[in-house]
Amino acid sequence: MFTFRSKIPVSVATAFHWHEQPGALDRLIPPWEDVQIEHRSNSIEPGSRVVLKMHVAGFPLRWVAEHTELEPNSHFHDRQVSGPFARWEHTHRFLPSEDGQCVLEDQVDYQIPGGGLGDRFGRSKVEKMLLQMFRYRHDTTTHDLIAHARYQERPTMKIAISGASGLVGSQLGPFLTTGGHEVAKISRSAGENTIQWDIKNQEIDSTKLEGLDAVIHLAGESVAARWTDKKKQAIINSRVDGTRLLSESLAKLKNPPKVMVCASAMGFYGDRGDEILSEGSPPGDGFLADVCQAWEEAAQPARDAGIRVVHARIGIVLSPKGGALAQMLTPFKLGVGGQIGSGKQWWSWISLDDVVGALHHLTMNDQIRGPVNLCAPKAVTNHDFTKTLGQVISRPTFLAVPEFAAKLAMGQMADEMLLSSCRMEPKVLEETEYSFRDPHLERCLRKLLGRQ
Template sequence: MRILLTGSNGLIGRAVNASLAAEGHDVFCLTRPQSRHQERMIHWDPVAGSINKGELENFDAVVHLAGETIVGRWTPAKKARILDSRVKGTQLLCESLANLNKRPPVLVAASAVGYYGDRGDQLMTEESSVGSLYLSGVTKAWEEAAEPARTNGIRVVNLRIGFVLSKAGGGLAAMLPPFKLGVGGRVGSGRQYLSWIAIDDVVGAIAHAVLTSSLHGPVNAVAPNAVTNREFTKALGSVLGRPTIFPLPVFAARLAMGEMADNLLLASTRVDPVRLRETGYEFKYPDLRGALRHVLGKNL
């Protein structure tokens, strides 16, 4: 297949690019001019609104992952970049795809389980309502920005991705230094749910969404068993062979990370991958300890 990929320099994009290329697909990367040089690059500037539509013709699928990283201090300017890069970028891409002579049949667009917000023990399905955190509003607007593609006959899958487990970057890589030093621990009460997914299964879910014609709309990309922060902490400590006896109090998390702490570390989001299950996706890493051993290279 001829596949167009945005966000190809990111944690998920790099893994998707490598996997699709290894399977023999022709992958073209839609990247910003300042991004790292790659083979088969097409340039766009999602926020400034520039894109060369002529270069977007004749793709069999589009995988859209681009967006300002949510890591970092959430100043008003950073929050605006988190929102604008996603909403304006998705609008620009989808309006451009909608106006092509030969539109791609499918667009798989990243979204996030942050859509559901802070929901305690409730099990969220794709039918559940939007939450009330900042990231909930961002993800809702981000998904809605794909409307021009949807209304022009492109099958759009909004992949609501959970906390991605990878050694190469993202939240788990950031947690490793304190945990390896034996000063890691639960955050706050540790009762908040964390919906995680191994990087291999994010890549697998994207391929599954491209190939499964019955899938459209929101699709939860999380492993079948969400765990509490306390359970996650224990599992990580045990896989690393380190103690986890130093909890991070809520005030310290807020002091260190500001609003990001409430949206990511302290929010309880327990998500069920109903649509992936119903369409027969088989998780490579459904169990947390097995997933951690695999991504951290600690196989027994």
Template sequence: MMTVAIAGGTGLIGSALRASLEADGHRCLILSRSPGENTVRWDPETGEIDAGALAGVDAVVNLAGRNIGGRWSESVKREIRESRVAGTELLARLIAELEPKPRVFINASAIGYYGIERDGDLAEDAPAGEGFLADVCREWEAAAAPAIASGVRTVLLRNGVVLTPDGGALEKILTPFKAGIGGPIGDGKQWMSWIALDDVVGLIRFCLNHDSISGPVNATAPAPVTNAEFATTLGEVMDKPSAITTPAFAVKFAFGQMAEETVLSSVRVLPAKAEAAGYVFRFPTLQPALEHLLS
């Protein structure tokens, strides 16, 4: 049995990870500003953390970070960056000081690392791209350095578009489709590197248990799709129309830079390291994933 400390344990991924681990008899500690059962007090903004409560944990998983949805004012961009970098720095410094140390530190990152638009397939050895999210991801991953330097195996999980009807991108996309007005965004040619929530949880658990895995790991399904292909497949699964295009200029007008770096960006990211290590995706292709998620 493992004891796993999870920052961001009440979010979409964290809640699913906790349920999966506890179902198999593992113990989870949730890092939180609010008190509660099996919680550890932490506040990245002030640098507070109950270090004693983490003594003896087998693993630390950091999934914390402000939601990137909505327009990005300068203050919002500052919150997005600080919520990721400050929390990671705090945990990495603590991990470096703990005795005994955790066996592994899994720190969330994102495929925003690869930038806004890139040609070709992108594996973990591809260089960072350009843009606000790329800059944030570089700082986010660099903040884990104290844990790495202390000898703790560290995994930088670059999450793609996580699909679940309970939140995130898919929840928002479902609304127009349910109304019969769904379809691609812009020309629909932009690549969408997605992953089902089940596989994010599965891949985190795989990384917890496989000592050979460290460094960047792309958490994306092995079959990316274009935005147009996604819309067509979702329409077929829901038995709804999928031909009404949302103009790119309208999305840019509504959401500005956030739209340019998310729904209008185009990166084809592949899970090279996960597959090489032997991880078997439960949902490698889109249609079965959507059928499962929306059943």
């Protein structure tokens, strides 16, 4: 029997309602777990099922869970129908505390396969896994609820997201739904709650843009590859043409949304050495700096139409699910990770959860407009980042990647991303009292990698 409890600074009803939302399941899957949602009923009513695809000891497996009990504002229960355990019975309880807040309790009655032998050799590993998992789940639940509570006096919104299936969008959408917001996707593909667009032909279904309260524009070609001329053109077109199409279309609406939050990047500042960069700092030089300037300028039609436009200059997003950290993990786990070049270049990093939280903050706070740096309060050098990651996963980091090797492998991309120095400060976020979930690098990496 495993039990984990946390006190959450909201009422029982509020905490229970959060768990009823379809996006809660996405938010509760630990990022270090190789788990995908194959099917869900979007309900916790008895009889509803969830099917998860995962790998156990390297082997693919499906975990089928069924909800069997539900008592609103009290508890709900699920059990394993098939999966890795011989038995799994999980009860989620919501207990009122004396001060009117909620004590969240997860209790798991489980049995490891293999009888006494399995219990003898596997129990400690399973207990550690459960502790890390539920610590992460309770932490995420608490911070999501706190973030929504800050803007609880505002009415819920209808929000469209482009790039909804990307690293950031795949967590932003579920987060917004747990706050009661209605989310639509802007995508090339047709589907439920989807606004179709075609950037190449500058076409979008404008009829479905009517009635939106906000648009969060994240779509763009990945920059994490060698930059051929064709790749560079795709990077430019996807960002500049996509932003122009969207902003011009919103500007023509009878009832345009009040806000458009448009992704940008720290590449706006170029390679700036040790200079501390606020939102008022001038742009830098290079391909990415030019792209970011054109990207932000493409939103001018929306500004001219009176829409509040925010440019989120996003730093290095940390998640084992994608981006820089995901690419670094394999060599680091093999003991061949190390600093890149001199290691003196500044990396302005931010956790995926803080990107999600900050985008929500920018959408809801009517006082924010223009550029906003999305990064943790303290940037670190590549050397310190490398050293910290090695400590967290208990691996050596003495094998540095020489500058010439990085350039030989990745060309201009290495120059402007891996070797470039950008020391941003999140001045606007701090001035508007955004509360960072992950301000410290080591704690952030331990949480993301299940090494707390």
